[in-house]
Amino acid sequence: MPKATFFNLPEKKRHSLIKAMELEFSRVPVFEASIANIVKTAGISRGSFYQYFEDKEDAYYYILQEQANRRNKQFIEQLAKHEGNLFEAITAFYYELLIELPDDKEYNFFRNALLNVTHQIENIFIEIIESNVKRDGIKEISRLINKDILNIESDKELTHLIHIISAVAFRNFVEKFTKELSDDEAIERFKVEMKLLKKGLAKTT
Amino acid sequence: MPKATFFNLPEKKRHSLIKAMELEFSRVPVFEASIANIVKTAGISRGSFYQYFEDKEDAYYYILQEQANRRNKQFIEQLAKHEGNLFEAITAFYYELLIELPDDKEYNFFRNALLNVTHQIENIFIEIIESNVKRDGIKEISRLINKDILNIESDKELTHLIHIISAVAFRNFVEKFTKELSDDEAIERFKVEMKLLKKGLAKTT
DNA sequence: GTTGACAAATGACACTGTGTCATTTAATAT
DNA sequence: ATATTAAATGACACAGTGTCATTTGTCAAC
Numbered sequence: 001m002p003k004a005t006f007f008n009l010p011e012k013k014r015h016s017l018i019k020a021m022e023l024e025f026s027r028v029p030v031f032e033a034s035i036a037n038i039v040k041t042a043g044i045s046r047g048s049f050y051q052y053f054e055d056k057e058d059a060y061y062y063i064l065q066e067q068a069n070r071r072n073k074q075f076i077e078q079l080a081k082h083e084g085n086l087f088e089a090i091t092a093f094y095y096e097l098l099i100e101l102p103d104d105k106e107y108n109f110f111r112n113a114l115l116n117v118t119h120q121i122e123n124i125f126i127e128i129i130e131s132n133v134k135r136d137g138i139k140e141i142s143r144l145i146n147k148d149i150l151n152i153e154s155d156k157e158l159t160h161l162i163h164i165i166s167a168v169a170f171r172n173f174v175e176k177f178t179k180e181l182s183d184d185e186a187i188e189r190f191k192v193e194m195k196l197l198k199k200g201l202a203k204t205t
Numbered sequence: 206m207p208k209a210t211f212f213n214l215p216e217k218k219r220h221s222l223i224k225a226m227e228l229e230f231s232r233v234p235v236f237e238a239s240i241a242n243i244v245k246t247a248g249i250s251r252g253s254f255y256q257y258f259e260d261k262e263d264a265y266y267y268i269l270q271e272q273a274n275r276r277n278k279q280f281i282e283q284l285a286k287h288e289g290n291l292f293e294a295i296t297a298f299y300y301e302l303l304i305e306l307p308d309d310k311e312y313n314f315f316r317n318a319l320l321n322v323t324h325q326i327e328n329i330f331i332e333i334i335e336s337n338v339k340r341d342g343i344k345e346i347s348r349l350i351n352k353d354i355l356n357i358e359s360d361k362e363l364t365h366l367i368h369i370i371s372a373v374a375f376r377n378f379v380e381k382f383t384k385e386l387s388d389d390e391a392i393e394r395f396k397v398e399m400k401l402l403k404k405g406l407a408k409t410t
Numbered sequence: 411g412t413t414g415a416c417a418a419a420t421g422a423c424a425c426t427g428t429g430t431c432a433t434t435t436a437a438t439a440t
Numbered sequence: 441a442t443a444t445t446a447a448a449t450g451a452c453a454c455a456g457t458g459t460c461a462t463t464t465g466t467c468a469a470c
Contacts, residue, residue, distance in 0.1 A: 005447070031236065034427070045449045050429065087407065117324050119383055151408045152401075160398050161406055164373055171372040178324055193365050196357075200405025201366055202292065203356045210418070239456070250420045255458065 002062050006052035017042045017052070021063050026105045029112040030060045064113060064124055071097070072128045076144070084146030086162075087194055090129070090169055094190055098176070098183045114177045122170065129166040133159060151200075168193055207267050211257035222247045222257070226268050231313040234321040235265045269318060269329055276302070277333045281349070289351030291367075292399055295334070295374055299395055303381070303388045319382045327375065334371040338364060356405075373398055 020042035053059040082088040132141040176186040225247035258264040287293040337346040381391040
């Protein structure tokens with residue numbers, strides 16, 4: 001978490017610092033990002049940076065988390081729009097994400113994140129989907145999700161179901177970038193896997 | 206890939222270098238690992254290290270890949286033992302892995318890898334399961350897997366099915382470490398998710 | 411057993427980038 | 441106006457990487 005100093009910053013200064021960080025983290029993955037670049041672009045001193053953040057990672061996760069929060073809102077919206085149908089909502093969300101990304105800066109920001117996913121990065125992504133479970137508990141999300149169409153017998157199974165879908169969705173998203181799939185190809189693959197998940201992997205005998 | 210020099214090394218020297226690397230990569234994740242430590246333990250000069258490897262990552266991925274190759278053999282064995290039943294094989298494999306890991310050095314090696322999974326690390330893990338598909342093509346693994354019990358209609362679906370199972374298995378393995386689950390808890394969760402995967406996530410209407 | 415040619419080993423060193431800290435400057439309260 | 445607290449600054453110590461000129465070792469050929 002950024003330090004208090006960061007949040008005390010006048011709106012304008014904070015904003016330009018955020019822009020500078022976004023620029024650097026779009027250019028290269030975190031581990032290659034240089035604080036010197038950030039402070040130069042933002043027009044502040046090196047020392048100031050350390051007044052605001054613990055270190056580079058602290059700054060990075062802040063920016064990434066902000067992104068994720070925005071995406072989470074989108075997902076919740078899709079869930080509402082599709083009347084709680086989790087499969088339709090996640091597919092629409094995935095689609096929306098790909099369509100929006102052509103913006104260069106944001107595209108590269110995601111790309112750098114996904115080509116160098118650490119466990120922490122993965123968690124932030126997964127929480128785009130699972131956040132409600134963690135924040136408000138499984139009970140809360142039950143209201144948003146139409147459970148009638150799900151093949152589950154308990155809240156515990158619902159948790160695992162969401163878990164599975166998050167994992168598969170995330171993995172698809174990563175591969176879109178690592179295998180440089182076209183949007184169409186990525187969506188096609190995603191749909192096939194969702195279909196498999198829905199119908200089940202084992203033959204019912 | 207290590208340079209030719211590395212493979213030209215006399216057996217004994219190469220072995221002690223490998224031991225030194227394993228030790229360091231068990232102590233801390235790659236990005237914290239120090240080459241100084243490795244060469245000191247192995248009793249070679251800093252310059253020599255760079256005769257053998259491009260850089261730290263090169264060395265790390267070599268060690269990790271070796272580990273993965275051993276694990277892949279285990280998985281194939283399980284597949285044979287369970288007569289091509291993919292679900293049983295992967296569960297047994299998961300179980301075997303957890304049971305074996307109490308060895309401190311290896312445990313910490315895995316832990317450091319899984320708490321800092323980059324995309325490359327994840328890929329190496331996923332290939333423990335998928336390697337045959339990549340190496341010998343989907344046709345080859347069809348021989349090992351009993352497709353009669355799988356709810357699929359084509360080789361394409363089989364590829365995706367394996368993909369899904371790898372993703373879920375991997376995610377479970379990561380969480381075993383990040384959430385510090387007991388072996389029993391980890392196995393329990395894994396089984397629940399496998400069961401869900403088998404029976405399908407959507408209600409058949 | 412001397413020479414030459416190639417392979418490997420070495421460690422000093424240049425370089426890059428991080429995080430700290432004593433000091434200065436600004437803001438706010440009394 | 442003064443005291444007090446918060447923020448800004450950049451020089452610097454430190455740590456670690458990768459390089460390279462030089463030395464050492466190996467072995468085949470004569």
